[in-house]
Each structure stands twice: as structure tokens, then as C-alpha cells.
Amino acid sequence: MLEDDVLERVSHRLAGHVSLETRDRQALRNLPRELEEYGAGACVTSAGATCDRTAILLEGLAFGQIGSPHKLRQIASFVLPGDLVDLHGALTGVSAQTIMAVTDCKFATFAVGALGRLVDDCPRIARALLMETLREAAVAREWVMNVGRRTARQRVAHLCCELAWRSREAGLGDGESFQMPLSTDQFADATGLTRLHVSQIFQRFEDDGLVVRDGPTMSILHAAKLGAEADFDDLYLRVGANR
Amino acid sequence: MLEDDVLERVSHRLAGHVSLETRDRQALRNLPRELEEYGAGACVTSAGATCDRTAILLEGLAFGQIGSPHKLRQIASFVLPGDLVDLHGALTGVSAQTIMAVTDCKFATFAVGALGRLVDDCPRIARALLMETLREAAVAREWVMNVGRRTARQRVAHLCCELAWRSREAGLGDGESFQMPLSTDQFADATGLTRLHVSQIFQRFEDDGLVVRDGPTMSILHAAKLGAEADFDDLYLRVGANR
């Protein structure tokens, strides 16, 4: 029902944290999975809703938001291809974030029960998921720092650095130029600013020859300078042992 | 070497997420542990340092900060009695946060290797640690929301609500009045504000009969009103199944 590619994607991701044995790969192979697609702007999961399926993103871009939609929105995480979606919901039964698709998205989905059994039966997979969650927490803490203590310009710069880094990790683009079809509003909601201010900041980035945004594609022209200004240190993203 | 109380504390905490069997409790009982004490203001672990021991806080109060000390500080988490300290460091080998003791602290510490074996051998304990980490991530995301999209007054109010809730959960005070010996500076670093602004906000809280801070003890006089104003919903704190 679904390309075998998926299995590769999951095991590659998990193997980034822990070395899986054939028994683990076998268990992953046997995990029943389905393909689900969501259109751009669709809501994939709702915070507070009970959760019966979990997913891994195959193609597209999504984000997780906190707070009631259309009221006071804060984007708290981005989901890139290869990332797990709503592991919180899968293991606790109720989703913690509202996940929204930025572009059209393809997910491979799994029943939470099957995932739970996997965790109980395969210690190495459990551990890999634990590492994955530790990284999520580390990213969230870095975002607290970003939004809490950095200037507007630094926040946007830092977010650009993270997105570039993760895009490269996900195998999209070369890390200099990549697809990042976020609206100014979405950048604003991720950095705790207004779209107006973000717009001005990107203009200056362009003037300064740091970042160019041309429609959906974003280019980091001077990564070292941008990273230095943003106080960006990729340590928090490199959680696995095998990296 | 250490009161048996510790075992109870750990198992109680983990059992909040998953029902442990006698085999799991036995494994916890056999885990070699030591008591370590740190004075107020001491640095328990440093971000970026290799980590060979992990801990659970028995008594006292600590916090985790991001960013270089004395430069641009952001507090990203608080550690209350019963909380695990630096699980990230324990499982990845390098600490992600700098943990500082607010008051004198007593920790029960474990070698990371022993903890790793526990994760590999006891699926239920692994799962409980996974839940614990999921909660940490959920709290961090809520903090992103707090610092990114709420007014200064709401941020402080929200933090007060969280600390009150967790103090009660940890069995300290009745949730209305409890020990919270944080300096104005520390409140500021946790909310992304300046100590000056925080000071003014607490004054108004007192005027409005919401919160009173008298030295190390904090009293929530009107929890409902405070929670409503802060947009506080304790869902993100209630992660375990057995709560």
C-alpha cells in the first residue's frame, strides 16, 4: 500500500540515535502503515483531541501551534520530512499541539496501539524514540531562549539558521538554498513578532546580503555571519550518538 | 547510604505514567545511588559538558538555563522535588542545560550507565521516562507560548500558576501558599522580562489581591482569577495516564 521507502526513512531516522538490529528493522517492517495526504492549510491534529494514529512526515512542511486557533497563535515547532508527528499524542492519548500543514503533505500513519507495542517489545526502538523526544524538548527550550532573550532580528536569524540546518539534515537542498514556503505571518508567529516587523527584518537581511527570500525558496548567503549574529550553536540539534 | 524514601519517590513518580510491576520496582531498588548536596547558587551541571551521572531532586529548588552564564540568561525550566534532572545529559552523554541550585539541594544520583541498562531491560521504566520527557517538552512549548505571545503581566501570572500547580503536585504546600524562594531576577529570566518590570507587576498583583510574595513564600489568593487572566490550562502538565 505504501512505498518501501517509508521503512527506510523511519529506520534511518531512528538509527541516527541508536544502532538498530535486524530484529528491530523487522518489527518496523511489520508495522502496519497507511498513506495520508493533507492539503495546504489543513489541520492534521488538534490540541486536546484524543489521538488514535501517529505519523511520520514524508513530504511537505507542517508546524505545531499552541493556543486556540485564530486567537493568539504561537508556533512552537516545525515538522520537516522525516520528523515524527505528535509522538506526545501517540503515547499519552491526547495531542498536545495543533499540527497544521503549510504545504500539501504526505504522511505515513500508524495506529498508536501498534506503536505502543513496538515501544514495549523493542528496547532499542523505545530508546530511539526517547532520544527523538529529548531532541524535541531541547529544540523547544532553545526556542524559549530565542523568543525570550533575543532581539527581533536575532530571532528571525536564528530561526533561519535552524530551518536551514534541518532542511539540510532532511536531505532538502544544500543548506544554502532550500524550499521554505512560510508566510511572513508564520515567521511572525514562530518568533513572537508581528508580520510587519518580520517583513522589515527580511528586507534588511536582503540589504545586508545575509538571507534572500524569493517566493517559496530561501537562500542563506552568508551562513557564518548570520549564525554569529543569531548566536546560533547547532549543538541542541545534534542529539544522536551516530552523527 | 541513602534513605529508602528515595526509591519510593522515584517509583511514585514513574508510576504516575505507567503501572510498574514488582520486577520494575526491584530493578529500581537495585539501582546504585548516592546522595549529593549542593549549596544555594551552585552549578549542578553545565550545558555542553559530558555527563556521567544523572539525578533526581529530593529537596530544594533548581532551574535550567540556556545560554552562556552572566551573558544573556534565559531560564528554560524549573526543577522541583521529585523531578528528574538532566535526563538529556544522561541519555545523550552531554548536558543540554546548565542546572543551577536556587536553594540548598539534595539529589539522589545515579551513574548514566546504570540508567541506560535500566532503560534497555525494563520496557515499562523506559516508557515512563519517555512520558517524563514528553512532559518536559510540553512544558517547554507552553513556555514558548508564554514568552512569545503573552503580555508581561500574563507571563508572570502564568508562571505563578505553573509553579503553584507543580508545588502542589510535589506535595509542598496546599497549592495556595508555598515556598518559592526565587529572586525577582530569576522570575525575569524565566519570563523574558527585566527584574524591574517583574517587580512592578508583583506590586500590582498584590494591589489586586491576586498574589502575595513575602520573602521566600508565595501565596495565590485568587487562583481562578489569576488562571483566567494568564490563560492557564493545566492540560500540558497532566501527561501521565494515572492522574
Next chain:
DNA sequence: CGCGGTATTGACGTTCTTCAACACTAGTGG
């Protein structure tokens, strides 16, 4: 007593937001 850490006050700046208006694009349906 003097000293360092912490809290507070008031005056002053700046960053960032809010508001209202306008340009651009892509769909619509006539």
C-alpha cells in the same frame, strides 16, 4: 560599622505594535 546582593523609584529611550491605507497576485464568475 561598612559592604555586596537584592529590591525599588523615576525619568528617559527604544523597540516593537497597532492602525489604516495601498500594492500585488491569484482565483473567481460574469
Next chain:
DNA sequence: CCACTAGTGTTGAAGAACGTCAATACCGCG
């Protein structure tokens, strides 16, 4: 082909929220 809309990005001016600076008060401690 042309309105008509809706979504998005940009502009300028006014204003609020919050930060910075300098000075003072408080308190425990040697």
C-alpha cells in the same frame, strides 16, 4: 476581457509596552 474578491506583503505615522540608566533604600553578613 473585466470587475470582484481574498490572501499576502509593504508603507508610514502614532503610540504603548517594555528596557535602560542612575540613584536610593533595604537587609543580612563579615
